[in-house]
Amino acid sequence: xxxxxxxxxxxxxxxxxxxxxxxxxxxxxxxxxxxxxxxxxxxxxxxxxxxxxxxxxxxxxxxxxxxxxxxxxxxxxxxxxxxxxxxxxxxxxxxxxxxxxxxxxxxxxxxxxxxxxxxxxxxxxxxxxxxxxxxxxxxxxxxxxxxxxxxxxxxxxxxxxxxxxxxxxxxxxxxxxxxxxxxxxxxxxxxxxxxxxxxxxxxxxxxxxxxxxxxxxxxxxxxxxxxxxxxxxxxxxxxxxxxxxxxxxxxxxxxxxxxxxxxxxxxxxxxxxxxxxxxxxxxxxxxxxxxxxxxxxxxxxxxxxxxxxxxxxxxxxxxxxxxxxxxxxxxxxxxxxxxxxxxxxxxxxxxxxxxxxxxxxxxxxxxxxxxxxxxxxxxxxxxxxxxxxxxxxxxxxxxxxxxxxxxxxxxxxxxxxxxxxxxxxxxxxxxxxxxxxxxxxxxxxxxxxxxxxxxxxxxxxxxxxxxxxxxxxxxxxxxxxxxxxxxxxxxxxxxxxxxxxxxxxxxxxxxxxxxxxxxxxxxxxxxxxxxxxxxxxxxxxxxxxxxxxxxxxxxxxxxxxxxxxxxxxxxxxxxxxxxxxxxxxxxxxxxxxxxxxxxxxxxxxxxxxxxxxxxxxxxxxxxxxxxxxxxxxxxxxxxxxxxxxxxxxxxxxxxxxxxxxxxxxxxxxxxxxxxxxxxxxxxxxxxxxxxxxxxxxxxxxxxxxxxxxxxxxxxxxxxxxxxxxxxxxxxxxxxxxxxxxxxxxxxxxxxxxxxxxxxxxxxxxxxxxxxxxxxxxxxxxxxxxxxxxxxxxxxxxxxxxxxxxxxxxxxxxxxxxxxxxxxxxxxxxxxxxxxxxxxxxxxxxxxxxxxxxxxxxxxxxxxxxxxxxxxxxxx
Numbered sequence: 121x122x123x124x125x126x127x128x129x130x131x132x133x134x135x136x137x138x139x140x141x142x143x144x145x146x147x148x149x150x151x152x153x154x155x156x157x158x159x160x161x162x163x164x165x166x167x168x169x170x171x172x173x174x175x176x177x178x179x180x181x182x183x184x185x186x187x188x189x190x191x192x193x194x195x196x197x198x199x200x201x202x203x204x205x206x207x208x209x210x211x212x213x214x215x216x217x218x219x220x221x222x223x224x225x226x227x228x229x230x231x232x233x234x235x236x237x238x239x240x241x242x243x244x245x246x247x248x249x250x251x252x253x254x255x256x257x258x259x260x261x262x263x264x265x266x267x268x269x270x271x272x273x274x275x276x277x278x279x280x281x282x283x284x285x286x287x288x289x290x291x292x293x294x295x296x297x298x299x300x301x302x303x304x305x306x307x308x309x310x311x312x313x314x315x316x317x318x319x320x321x322x323x324x325x326x327x328x329x330x331x332x333x334x335x336x337x338x339x340x341x342x343x344x345x346x347x348x349x350x351x352x353x354x355x356x357x358x359x360x361x362x363x364x365x366x367x368x369x370x371x372x373x374x375x376x377x378x379x380x381x382x383x384x385x386x387x388x389x390x391x392x393x394x395x396x397x398x399x400x401x402x403x404x405x406x407x408x409x410x411x412x413x414x415x416x417x418x419x420x421x422x423x424x425x426x427x428x429x430x431x432x433x434x435x436x437x438x439x440x441x442x443x444x445x446x447x448x449x450x451x452x453x454x455x456x457x458x459x460x461x462x463x464x465x466x467x468x469x470x471x472x473x474x475x476x477x478x479x480x481x482x483x484x485x486x487x488x489x490x491x492x493x494x495x496x497x498x499x500x501x502x503x504x505x506x507x508x509x510x511x512x513x514x515x516x517x518x519x520x521x522x523x524x525x526x527x528x529x530x531x532x533x534x535x536x537x538x539x540x541x542x543x544x545x546x547x548x549x550x551x552x553x554x555x556x557x558x559x560x561x562x563x564x565x566x567x568x569x570x571x572x573x574x575x576x577x578x579x580x581x582x583x584x585x586x587x588x589x590x591x592x593x594x595x596x597x598x599x600x601x602x603x604x605x606x607x608x609x610x611x612x613x614x615x616x617x618x619x620x621x622x623x624x625x626x627x628x629x630x631x632x633x634x635x636x637x638x639x640x641x642x643x644x645x646x647x648x649x650x651x652x653x654x655x656x657x658x659x660x661x662x663x664x665x666x667x668x669x670x671x672x673x674x675x676x677x678x679x680x681x682x683x684x685x686x687x688x689x690x691x692x693x694x695x696x697x698x699x700x701x702x703x704x705x706x707x708x709x710x711x712x713x714x715x716x717x718x719x720x721x722x723x724x725x726x727x728x729x730x731x732x733x734x735x736x737x738x739x740x741x742x743x744x745x746x747x748x749x750x751x752x753x754x755x756x757x758x759x760x761x762x763x764x765x766x767x768x769x770x771x772x773x774x775x776x777x778x779x780x781x782x783x784x785x786x787x788x789x790x791x792x793x794x795x796x797x798x799x800x801x802x803x804x805x806x807x808x809x810x811x812x813x814x815x816x817x818x819x820x821x822x823x824x825x826x827x828x829x830x831x832x833x834x835x836x837x838x839x840x841x842x843x844x845x846x847x848x849x850x851x852x853x854x855x856x857x858x859x860x861x862x863x864x865x866x867x868x869x870x871x872x873x874x875x876x877x878x879x880x881x882x883x884x885x886x887x888x889x890x891x892x893x894x895x896x897x898x899x900x901x902x903x904x905x906x907x908x909x910x911x912x913x914x915x916x917x918x919x920x921x922x923x924x925x926x927x928x929x930x931x932x933x934x935x936x937x938x939x940x941x942x943x944x945x946x947x948x949x950x951x952x953x954x955x956x957x958x959x960x961x962x963x964x965x966x967x968x969x970x971x972x973x974x975x976x977x978x979x980x981x982x983x984x985x986x987x988x989x990x991x992x993x994x995x
Contacts, residue, residue, distance in 0.1 A: 123349040123363045124452060126233070130208045130343075131182060133228050139210060140178035144185045147405040148414065157414055158188035158402075162209035163319075163340040169213045170280050170321050172335035175852060177837040179215035184208055184345070186401055186454070190417055193424075194521075196394050197387040199357035200310075203421065204398035206345040214336030218285075219254045221318050221339045225287060226258035229316070233352055239290050240264070241304045241312060245271040245283035247975040248927035251320070255285070266305035273319045273340075278327050280334065283927060284319040288312040289351050315351065316343040322926055333900065337926075359390050363449070367393040370445040375432040384525075388428035395425040396442040397450075403464045404456050409471045420517060422471050423479075427518055430479060431525075439472050440465045474653070477602030482514030486522055493528055502534020509535075557593045557606060562644045565595065565608060571646035573611035576624070576786065577745070580669040584611045586630070586661055590649075598660040599635075607635060607650040607659070613669050614650055616642035620704030621681055621785040626669040633657025637667075674786065676708035679794040679817035682743060682775065682787045683733065684711050686797070687814065688759070689779040690732040691715060694725050701761055702809050706785065709819050717810045721802050726812075733797045740792030741776030748772060750782075758782055796820040868905050875909035878921075882914065886993040888939060889917035892982050897923040900930050900969070907932040907967075918944060920953075920985045924975045931961065931970040931981060940965055943992060953985035 121129070135141055145159045156164070162185035168174040185207045195201040212221065230237050237259065243266045244251040255265050274281035288304040289312070296302050296311035304312040321338035323331040349361040359368065368379050371392045377385050402418050409419040422439065429438050443465060451458035489504050500523055508514040516535060523530045569587045589596050590606040599605045607628055614637060617623035623640035628650065635652040642648050650667075659665075684704055691699045695717060703714035721729075753772045754760065758780040766782060773783040775791050788794055798820040801813045815823050831842050840848040874895065882891040891910050897903045903923050910919045911934040919934045931954060933946040946968040950961040957980065959972025973981070 121233070121352050123345065123353075123361060126349055126352055127184060127206070127208070127345055127453060129232055130228070130345075131184065133232050134180075134182035134210045134224070137180070137224065138178075139180040139182040142181050142183035144183060147186060147188055147402055148407060157190065157417065159185065160187045160189055161185060161342055162207050163211065163321075163342070166211050166213070166338075166340065167280060170334060170338045170340070171324065175838075175856075176213045179213050181211040181213070182209065183211075184453075188398060188402065188417070193417075193420070194517075197391045199359065199390075202344075202346060202358065202394050204394065204401055208343045208345055208348070210339070210341050212337075212339035214338065217337045217339060218250050218318075218320055219257070221320075221341065222251065222254040222285065223258060225316055225318060225341070226255075226260070229287070233348075235289070235351060241266070241288045241290060242285060243268050243271055243288070243305050244285045245269070245927060248283050248285070249924070249975065250927065251283070251285045251318075266303050268305040270305075270307075273317070273321075274325060277329075278325060280321050280323070280338075281325050281331065282320045282322040282338075284317050286314050286317045289315050313347060313351070315347055316341060320926065359393060364390075364393045366449045367396055367442050367445045370441045371429070371432075371438075374438045374441055375429065375434050377432055385432060388432050391428045392425045392439075392442055395421040396439065397446050399425070399439075399468060400443050400446040400457060400464055401454070403467045404454075404460045408467060419471065420515070422468065423475050423515060423518060424521070426472050426475055426479065427521070430483070437469060437472050437476065439468050443468050474655070477655075478514060479518075481602060482508055482518070483522075486514065486519060490523065490526055490528060494526070499523070499529030499531060502531035502536070503538055505530050505535045506538035557590050557643070557649075559644060561590070561593060561595070562647055562649075565590075566644060566646045569608070570610070572609060572648040574613075574615070574648060575611055576613040576615045576669065580613050580671050580674060582609075582611055582613045582667045584609045584665060584667055586628075586659060586663045586665055589659065589661055598658055599633075599654050600658050601633070601654050601656050603654045605635070605652055605654065605659075607637070607652050608647055609650070609665070609667055612640075612648050612650070612667050614640040614648065614667065615669075615674075615786055616640045616648045618642060619706075619783060619785050620684070621677065621706040622708075624669045625673055626667070628652065628659070628665050628667050630657075630659055630663040630665045632663070633659045635659055673708050676818060677706060678786055678788045679797075680708070680711040680815075680819075681706040681785045682773075682791065683737075683794050683797045683814065683816035684713055685773065685775060685779050685781050685783070685787075686733045686736050686791070686794075687711075687713050687729070687812065688715070688781070690729045690736075691812075693732060694728045695721070701759075709815075711814050711816060713812045713814070714805065714809055715812070716808055718808050720804065721810060721812075726799055726802055730797065730799050736775065736778055737791050737794045737797065739776065740790050741778065743787050743789055743791060744772075744774045745787070746772045746774070753780075753782060756780060796824075798823055867902055868909070871902060871905035871909045874906055875913055878906070878910050879913045882917065885990055887916070888936075888993075889914045890920070890986065890989055891917065892920040892986050894922045894978055894982065897925065897930075900925060903930055903932050904969070907934050910934075911936065918946075918989055920950075920982060920989075922978045922982055924978060927975055929957075929959065929971055929973055929975055929978045929981070931959075931985075933963075933968050933970075933985065935966050937966065944989070949985060949988050949992075952988055953981050956984065957981060 131141055145165050147158050149159050162183050169176040187205050187207050188203060192201045193203055196203055229235050240260065241264045242255045242260060246267045246269060252265055256262055271284050271286065273284045291311055291313055293300055297309035302308060302311060319340040321340050322334055324334055325331050346358045346363055349363055350358050353361050355361050368389050371389050372379055379389055380386060399418060399421050407414045407418050409415050425439055447457045447461055485508060489500055493500050505516060505519050508519055509516050520530050565588045575582050586607060587610050588608040589599055591599065591603060614624040614626065617640065626637045628635045628637060633654060634656050635654045637650045637652045639651040640648060684706055688701055699715050699717050702716050705712040747769055750766050750768060750770045753770050758772045760766065760782045770782045771784050772780060773787055774780045795817045797814055797816045799812055799814045803811050805811045831845060835842040835845050838845060838848045878891050878893055882889040895906060903921055907919050907921050916936055916938050922929060922931045931950060933950040935944045935946045945965045947963045947965060950968040950970045954961050954970045954972060957973030957977040959970055961968050961970030963969055
């Protein structure tokens with residue numbers, strides 16, 4: 121079977137069994153409750169359903185979820201680790217449970233895929249007799265079912281959790297540790313390959329460590345398509361399947377090498393194939409290379425793949441070919457890859473070209489350092505690694521990877537010390553840019569040149585001249601491709617970061633070269649500095665250049681800055697003049713406004729603020745910019761920011777007659793150009809400081825489109841119209857409560873019927889009745905109901921009941937009120953009875969609950985409780 125047939129067989133199998141097919145989430149989680157950098161599993165979108173916070177569109181769901189796992193990046197290159205994977209999952213929300221889930225697993229693997237039954241082993245959580253029996257019922261031999269405490273799943277100290285059961289493929293003793301009796305739970309070798317995990321999601325763990333039952337029993341399963349394909353196709357490793365071979369072939373053709381001929385080459389080919397897959401899907405989902413967060417992971421993967429190509433002798437840009445092979449191989453199912461093909465290839469090619477410039481120089485310097493270290497019998501010092509990183513832009517992880525290939529160590533502690541020292545110096549009164557230029561160096565440049573003329577209020581492209589270049593904190597006469605530098609121009613349209621508005625980006629072009637401007641700063645009053653990377657050719661001091669701002673980026677900044685002014689004014693109108701600005705961020709994709717206010721802003725107040733801002737936007741007020749003496753501006757009522765220093769002449773930005781602020785930033789021409797402003801959150805960030813985050817212009821429109829799509833999806837799931845969603849939710853909530861009431865009444869009724877039988881089997885102890893039994897119960901709620909029902913039927917006595925719920929013992933004890941004066945305390949007795957098994961108990965004198973220990977200890981606890989009762993009764 122081809123991998124695409126295996127994927128489809130999985131979906132078909134579960135759809136035939138009443139499962140609704142769910143689409144994959146984006147690799148970039150949109151739900152703020154998901155805190156992982158990337159989506160890693162299909163169950164992440166199921167959590168609201170598991171917790172009972174949202175109603176699922178179906179109680180049975182199946183999907184194929186794309187995922188990125190970054191923890192094993194350095195391990196990729198062996199036979200088994202991946203960064204990108206397709207996770208096959210079936211889910212039950214309060215529907216089927218262990219027996220059915222395990223039966224599905226077995227039937228799909230052995231009957232639908234026809235993998236021989238003698239290849240399979242399983243493990244369960246200790247004491248999970250139900251899961252063990254479910255495997256036996258499929259036909260698996262009991263001696264192939266092991267137990268391990270590793271079969272417990274959670275997502276961290278807080279969140280849903282529960283026992284799980286895994287099924288393993290036996291690759292044969294030739295892949296083992298030499299012990300023919302080796303088992304999966306030993307985890308000692310590569311003989312057994314974990315294929316599918318069935319998680320029985322039944323608990324929620326609080327911060328205190330206490331676990332409470334979820335509203336219903338859930339099933340969450342996960343199986344990597346890559347591992348399953350390896351098994352079904354009968355190949356030696358993940359990389360030998362048809363998911364990877366087309367990508368590997370594209371790389372071998374480029375490098376002129378073969379696969380499975382040389383260990384080092386094979387490792388490089390596996391890294392290129394895995395990283396090409398991850399890179400392709402990340403860019404398709406909107407991630408772009410950057411120096412932090414998701415963008416940094418993408419950049420690192422591209423760099424690792426490019427480095428491996430260079431190590432195989434590929435000395436030109438090549439990564440677009442393996443990426444195209446990924447698209448060609450997987451776009452049949454993942455259609456977004458073909459739709460975004462040109463964008464994916466463009467981003468990869470640009471990032472590869474940038475890195476190759478750095479790589480050539482860095483590899484040459486690394487080779488010198490490594491050769492010296494080998495001669496001296498030492499590793500690479502942290503200071504040398506830091507110089508590679510700081511001066512030449514050579515990433516630390518590349519240094520460490522290359523060093524590892526040559527069996528050399530890198531002093532990471534010393535590297536971190538050097539990095540901390542650089543950051544410490546950066547905090548001592550200067551803004552650190554490429555090389556960390558000091559204020560004194562900037563002052564010396566300023567002495568030799570006229571102040572930079574800013575023309576960015578009126579134009580976005582300026583013909584000008586390079587008056588200075590700086591690298592590593594020192595002036596230089598010229599810079600070449602790959603250099604990271606600071607450029608000072610005679611005049612510039614680039615706005616330098618100030619007043620919360622981010623600095624402009626764009627390009628500086630000369631006849632002999634071009635530089636990409638990444639950021640713009642004003643380290644001292646008279647200089648505007650462009651932090652840049654030379655992309656091609658050479659730039660020299662004195663060159664005539666064209667400086668051009670990234671127009672689209674600037675146009676997205678403008679509505680956010682003008683929107684910030686309107687937001688400030690509206691807050692003061694709604695809350696009062698004490699609501700003054702404490703900080704802000706004005707970016708192309710959002711704005712952030714911090715203000716002084718002693719309490720959370722209410723929903724009604726926020727709505728009022730938002731309405732006032734949008735009323736001002738739709739009034740299409742003119743935006744004026746006037747320069748005047750500071751005193752005149754204050755006299756006109758312009759707002760000045762507390763703590764900000766202003767000169768004798770200030771710039772006043774007025775939006776109609778409604779808003780006036782001292783501001784040097786860039787703004788729209790008319791308030792209507794903002795289009796729309798939407799407040800997305802209001803939070804507290806410190807003592808007396810609140811923060812509002814909002815979107816304006818195109819960003820606000822895209823947010824509303826996403827919200828509209830969400831409401832339509834919700835309406836479709838609820839089988840109603842979008843405008844009727846709230847009424848439908850209320851109706852469903854009422855129905856759910858009625859159902860819960862009926863279920864609770866039925867539980868009590870069944871418990872009363874069982875109580876009749878239990879009371880008849882009670883024993884007499886010195887004038888009162890003791891009922892002590894193990895009963896069948898699917899929840900602690902039923903155990904408690906049965907205890908109450910028995911107690912109601914005896915005039916004078918004690919009830920001790922026990923059961924096993926999800927493989928864990930549970931106990932209850934009740935004492936009638938007329939026995940408490942004789943010293944019978946349910947809390948005390950039950951706690952003493954469970955203590956020998958390692959369990960615990962708590963409650964009141966008339967009723968207590970307990971648990972813990974092993975399921976096999978249930979009868980022993982009951983007998984201990986009975987012995988304590990008899991002893992205290994004088995028998």
